[in-house]
Amino acid sequence: MRKPFALVIAFLSTLLSAPCPGQEAELGTISGRVIWEGHDLSQTTVQVYSDVKMTKLVSTGVLLNERGVYQLDLPPGTYYIAAFVDQNGNGRMDEGDGIGIYGITNWADPKQDKKPVRVEAGKIITGIDIHITAVLANIDGKLQVVPAQLYENKPSLEEELEKLATGVSGKVILEGGSIENGLVFAYTDLSWKNRVGSAEVEPDGSFRMNLPPGRYYLLAVIDRNKSNLFDTGDLFGIYGVEDLRSKESFPKPVLVEPRRFTEGLEIKIIGRRGEGGRILPIQGEAPKVVLEARSAELRGKVIWKGVSFDRCVVQAYRDPTFTKAVDAVGTSPDGSFTMLLPPGEYYLLAEVPLDGDGKYSAGDGLGASGTDDLTERPPQK
Structure with missing residues (x-):
C-alpha cells in the first residue's frame, strides 16, 4: 500500500x-x-x-x-x-x-x-x-x-469564466396561467435521456442556464405536484414545438457557442402528461382510450457497421417529439427487428447502448428512421 x-x-x-x-x-x-x-x-x-x-x-x-x-x-x-x-x-x-x-x-x-x-x-x-x-x-x-x-484536468480560471459566460436564456410561456415550480432541462439528443443541465423558471417565466458549448434540445416542465419528476398532471413544452397536433412540429436544437449566451428563446407550454404516461394537448378533454388491435407487422434493420446489436432497442412513436413510445423491441444480433403495431404512421428510434449500463451515455449510438443525421434533419415516418 x-x-x-x-x-x-x-x-x-x-x-x-x-x-x-x-x-x-x-x-x-x-x-x-x-x-x-x-x-x-x-x-x-x-x-x-x-x-x-x-x-x-x-x-x-x-x-x-x-x-x-x-x-x-x-x-x-x-x-x-x-x-x-x-x-x-x-x-x-x-x-x-x-x-x-x-x-x-x-x-x-x-x-x-x-x-x-x-x-x-x-x-x-x-x-x-x-x-x-x-x-x-x-x-x-x-x-x-x-x-x-x-x-x-482541474478547470483553469479561463475555463471557469467561460462556463459562467456560456449558456441559454429565455422565457417559458403558459397562456392564461402563472408559472409555479417551473423547470427547464437541456438534453443532447431526442432520446430525452442524456440530460446535461437544468434551471428553475422564475414566476414571470424567465430562465437562465449555464451550459458548455454544444447543441441541445430544451424541455420545460411545470411540476404541478412538486415531485421533481415529469409525471401525471405535469405540463410541458418543447423548444420548437408550437402544437402537438401538428405533424410539422419538431423539436429544434439550440446552438450554444463559447462565451456567449443564446438569448431570447421562447418555450410554449403545449402539452400535459396524462394517466399511463400518455402525452396530451394542453387544451381539451383527454380522448377516450380505444384498444387497437396490433395487426400491422413492421420489419426493418438497424445499420451501424462493425457494431454488435446484442442490446439494441427499437422504439415506435406516433409523434416526432419522441416523448411517449407506443412499443419497443430488441433486435437480433444482426440488427433486424419485427414489431406488431396498430395500423398507423410511426417514427422509429433505435438506441445502441455499447457499454450495457442501461442508460444512454457517451459512446452509445442513436438513430431514427428517415434521417442519416438526427442532429440536423428530423426523422421521417
Missing part, C-alpha cells in the same frame, strides 16, 4: 541532508529517466530508500540533463526509487509539485505499487524510468497527494 504523506514528509526532512553511500564496498549503478511530459524537470531530485515504507533514505541525486536522465552509484542491496519535481524551485514541496515512484505509472490505479530495484556490485542497471504520476494539491486548505491527471 502506498503512503504518499509519509513519503513527502521523509523527503522534506532529508532534502538537504542526504547521507552518502558507504565507500567500503564496490558500487553498482542504476540509471534511467524521470518522465513528466510538458513540465520543467530542472528542479528534480531522485531519492533512493532502503525500506519498502520509503522512510530510510540512502542517497539523493539530481538529473544529468533536461531530458530527465539520472544516474546513481549505490552499494549492493535492494532499493526503492522516487522522484520529486519542485516546480517553482523554492526548495520545498508545495502545491503543483510532482511525485513519482518507480513501478507506478498510474497513481489512480490501486493495483499498482512500488517496485524494488536489486543493485549488484560492479553492475549497471538501466531503464529505471520514473513517471511523475501524482501532484500535491491544495484541497480545502490542506496539501493532499492526488493523481496527476486529475490535478492537471
Whole structure:
C-alpha cells in the first residue's frame, strides 16, 4: 500500500541532508529517466530508500540533463526509487509539485505499487524510468497527494469564466396561467435521456442556464405536484414545438457557442402528461382510450457497421417529439427487428447502448428512421 504523506514528509526532512553511500564496498549503478511530459524537470531530485515504507533514505541525486536522465552509484542491496519535481524551485514541496515512484505509472490505479530495484556490485542497471504520476494539491486548505491527471484536468480560471459566460436564456410561456415550480432541462439528443443541465423558471417565466458549448434540445416542465419528476398532471413544452397536433412540429436544437449566451428563446407550454404516461394537448378533454388491435407487422434493420446489436432497442412513436413510445423491441444480433403495431404512421428510434449500463451515455449510438443525421434533419415516418 502506498503512503504518499509519509513519503513527502521523509523527503522534506532529508532534502538537504542526504547521507552518502558507504565507500567500503564496490558500487553498482542504476540509471534511467524521470518522465513528466510538458513540465520543467530542472528542479528534480531522485531519492533512493532502503525500506519498502520509503522512510530510510540512502542517497539523493539530481538529473544529468533536461531530458530527465539520472544516474546513481549505490552499494549492493535492494532499493526503492522516487522522484520529486519542485516546480517553482523554492526548495520545498508545495502545491503543483510532482511525485513519482518507480513501478507506478498510474497513481489512480490501486493495483499498482512500488517496485524494488536489486543493485549488484560492479553492475549497471538501466531503464529505471520514473513517471511523475501524482501532484500535491491544495484541497480545502490542506496539501493532499492526488493523481496527476486529475490535478492537471482541474478547470483553469479561463475555463471557469467561460462556463459562467456560456449558456441559454429565455422565457417559458403558459397562456392564461402563472408559472409555479417551473423547470427547464437541456438534453443532447431526442432520446430525452442524456440530460446535461437544468434551471428553475422564475414566476414571470424567465430562465437562465449555464451550459458548455454544444447543441441541445430544451424541455420545460411545470411540476404541478412538486415531485421533481415529469409525471401525471405535469405540463410541458418543447423548444420548437408550437402544437402537438401538428405533424410539422419538431423539436429544434439550440446552438450554444463559447462565451456567449443564446438569448431570447421562447418555450410554449403545449402539452400535459396524462394517466399511463400518455402525452396530451394542453387544451381539451383527454380522448377516450380505444384498444387497437396490433395487426400491422413492421420489419426493418438497424445499420451501424462493425457494431454488435446484442442490446439494441427499437422504439415506435406516433409523434416526432419522441416523448411517449407506443412499443419497443430488441433486435437480433444482426440488427433486424419485427414489431406488431396498430395500423398507423410511426417514427422509429433505435438506441445502441455499447457499454450495457442501461442508460444512454457517451459512446452509445442513436438513430431514427428517415434521417442519416438526427442532429440536423428530423426523422421521417
